[in-house]
Amino acid sequence: MSSASSPAPSNATSADATPPLLDIRDLRLDFMKDGRALRAVDGVSLRLGAGEALCLVGESGCGKSVTALSIARLVPSPPARYAGGEIRVNGSDVLKMSPRELRAIRGGVVSYIFQEPGSSLNPVFRVGAQILESLKLHRPEAANEEEVLRLLRLVGIPAPESRLRDYPHQLSGGMQQRIMIAMALASHPRLLVADEPTTALDVTIQAQIIELLRELRRQIQMSLLLITHNLGIVGDLADRVAVMYAGQIVELAPSHTLLSRPLHPYTRALMNSVPKLKGQVGRLSAIPGNVPNLGSFPEGCRFHPRCPQARPDCSTQSTQLLEVEPSHWVRCPYWST
Amino acid sequence: MWTFTVKRLLHLIPILLGVSLLTFLLMSLTPGDYFTELAQNPQISPQKLAELRAKAHLDRPWYVRYGYWLSNAVRLDFGYSIAYKIQASELIFSRLWNTFLLSLSASVLAWSIAVPLGIWAAVHKDSVADRACSLIAFAGLSIPEVLLALLALMFAASTHWFPVGGAQGATFDLLTPWEQFCDRAHHLVLPTLVLAASELAGIMRQMRSNLLDTLRAEFVTTARAKGLPEGWVIYKHAVRNAINPLLTMFGYSLAGLLSGAFIVENVMSWPGLGRLTMESLSKKDHELVVASVVMATALLVIGNFVADLLLAWSDPRIRLK
Structure with missing residues (x-):
């Protein structure tokens, strides 16, 4: 477990007076179930500068979505309980904010898009009205139909005038996700959190949405936190990648470094399970076993029961996230082998 | 349309x-x-x-x-009542008004209390007040209407605060219009309370569970993520969706109120359609029986139709199909 005193891994060049846009320090979050505290996020530290794109990768249940939702304190509490750590947005801790301060952060600084655009849009309101609602909250001076149309054009919705009065169910999944993005951008956020934005979409639509996100990032100076379990889209979008396993970050590196030279056995296993277009076509290798359940994480290194390179002491020795190469952090003592 | x-x-x-x-x-x-x-x-x-x-x-x-x-x-x-020696339709329309009055006031009372209470219980889930509401709701659901009606009559008889049964006093025809209105209202209180009590519990439980489901929906998270105040999230985004299953229930509740009125009307001698049907059945006044059954059926179907219209108005996904 990393301690609060260890510096948060970052490639930010200087520790100057302006705090980073997002600074998560040693975040620990429990889910309370039948009186037991089940740790879902265990000592996650992340830093994200203005305009930077970070990708959070991991299997289902590794704590990546909970970490992302915590940035605007959107995890329902109860059952969640923050056991420690800080989430600093522009220097102030989200976990200590009053509801009013929190509402200013939500949308105002951090906007979200989610996995299922179909169920993330309110089915009984017209999409135009839902976007307008965001504008009214954060940019009342621009809360008019022209601005909604501009946003719809920005996210590539054809004939936006006729879409304005549509209900969500009248649109395809890809269009719904574009509406979600337009709604998220309406408030001019400084950070867009995209929680598996393409998982529920067709493959061709996935590529379009990823392309849209990349294009928007180029047009608008905005940071991006992309959560995915698909390493295939990481290289396209992210400056840095953080790999999570069982509530902890196991590897953190610039994306080209991580993709070309993964050091943690879990990252390597994850990459071997992604189909490649080039080279010999063989069987994809799946990672044996399952992600451990909340509350029953293994002793020592949490990946050791599934690790092909596990050694006897992996089951006893707890692991630290260490900077083994410049801005390349790994939670495995045997990374070099 | x-x-x-x-x-x-x-x-x-x-x-x-x-x-x-x-x-x-x-x-x-x-x-x-x-x-x-x-x-x-x-x-x-x-x-x-x-x-x-x-x-x-x-x-x-x-x-x-x-x-x-x-x-x-x-x-x-619609035929001739051999027992009452007048047209069946004439008789029914005079009774229909009484049943409608009772059903409507009970409905309005039950819904206007149950819906806010259900919302409140869902928002304050597992609080002491929520548990108290649940307890009262289960009591309301499990006490038979007959018993409740009898208790109400007992209450009226012992306190003299309310008339024991009937829809109007003996001197009704001699009263001024305003006094007539007060007299009707006074007679309406107890049957309305009895009829509303059991329905209230059901609606409240339904509203509570619908809203709890909706509050877990992803669009509620989206609404929170936008920075909306919690009140807006609940009342604008969640309740608006949670109300839809209740509209379907509204149609059935119109039917339930007519059959409920059947019991309450008989016990509390309220001259409504339910009591008329019961009387005509025991007298074998067959044309009157058929006419009242047909009338009750029509009301039931129309109630369901109204519920469907409300649902289509409330939920755009249904409107377009």
């Missing part, structure tokens, strides 16, 4: 035909008729009885009588 309305009204025809046919058949299968009691009287000769039966077409088989009834019904003549 218009085709939908017309289609639903056309559906009413086969339903009413089936219900009236079935009522005629079932009535004819039961032994005896309106004159059976009269036959016990030694002063009435068998010839006179036969004459009376023939006059009421009771000497004909049931399907012939059904034919007569139907040919009259299409001309909006």
Whole structure:
């Protein structure tokens, strides 16, 4: 477990007076179930500068979505309980904010898009009205139909005038996700959190949405936190990648470094399970076993029961996230082998 | 929209035909008729009885009588009550108003308390107040209406705060319009409370569980992520969706209120449609039975139709199908 005193891994060049846009320090979050505290996020530290794109990768249940939702304190509490750590947005801790301060952060600084655009849009309101609602909250001076149309054009919705009065169910999944993005951008956020934005979409639509996100990032100076379990889209979008396993970050590196030279056995296993277009076509290798359940994480290194390179002491020795190469952090003592 | 309305009204025809046919058949299968009691009287000769039966077409088989009834019904003549000696429709309309008044006031009372209470219980889930609401709701659901009606009568009789049964006082016709209104309202209080009590519990539980489900929906997280105040998230985004299943329930509740009124009307001697049907059944006043059953069926179907219209108005996904 990393301690609060260890510096948060970052490639930010200087520790100057302006705090980073997002600074998560040693975040620990429990889910309370039948009186037991089940740790879902265990000592996650992340830093994200203005305009930077970070990708959070991991299997289902590794704590990546909970970490992302915590940035605007959107995890329902109860059952969640923050056991420690800080989430600093522009220097102030989200976990200590009053509801009013929190509402200013939500949308105002951090906007979200989610996995299922179909169920993330309110089915009984017209999409135009839902976007307008965001504008009214954060940019009342621009809360008019022209601005909604501009946003719809920005996210590539054809004939936006006729879409304005549509209900969500009248649109395809890809269009719904574009509406979600337009709604998220309406408030001019400084950070867009995209929680598996393409998982529920067709493959061709996935590529379009990823392309849209990349294009928007180029047009608008905005940071991006992309959560995915698909390493295939990481290289396209992210400056840095953080790999999570069982509530902890196991590897953190610039994306080209991580993709070309993964050091943690879990990252390597994850990459071997992604189909490649080039080279010999063989069987994809799946990672044996399952992600451990909340509350029953293994002793020592949490990946050791599934690790092909596990050694006897992996089951006893707890692991630290260490900077083994410049801005390349790994939670495995045997990374070099 | 218009085709939908017309289609639903056309559906009413086969339903009413089936219900009236079935009522005629079932009535004819039961032994005896309106004159059976009269036959016990030694002063009435068998010839006179036969004459009376023939006059009421009771000497004909049931399907012939059904034919007569139907040919009259299409001309909006719903038969003649041999017990009350007036047109059945006239009698029913006077009673229908009473049933409607009772159902409506009970409905309004039940819904206007149950919906806010259900919302409140869902938002404050697992609080002491939520548990207290649940307890009261379960009590309301499990106490039979008959018992509640009897308790209400007992209460009225011992305190003299409310009239014991009936819909208007003995001197009603001598009162000024304002006094008449007060008299009706005074009579309405207890039956309304009894009828509303059991319905209230059901609606409240339904509202609570719907809203709890909706509050877990992803669009609620989206609404929070936008930075909306929690009140807006709940009342604008969640309640607006949680109300839809209740609108369907509203249609059934109209039906439930008519059958509920059946029990309450009889115990509390409220001169409504339910009590009239019951009386005419025991007197074998068959044309009146058929007419009131047909009327109750029509009300039920219309209630469901209204619920469908409300649902289509509330949920755009249904509107377009």
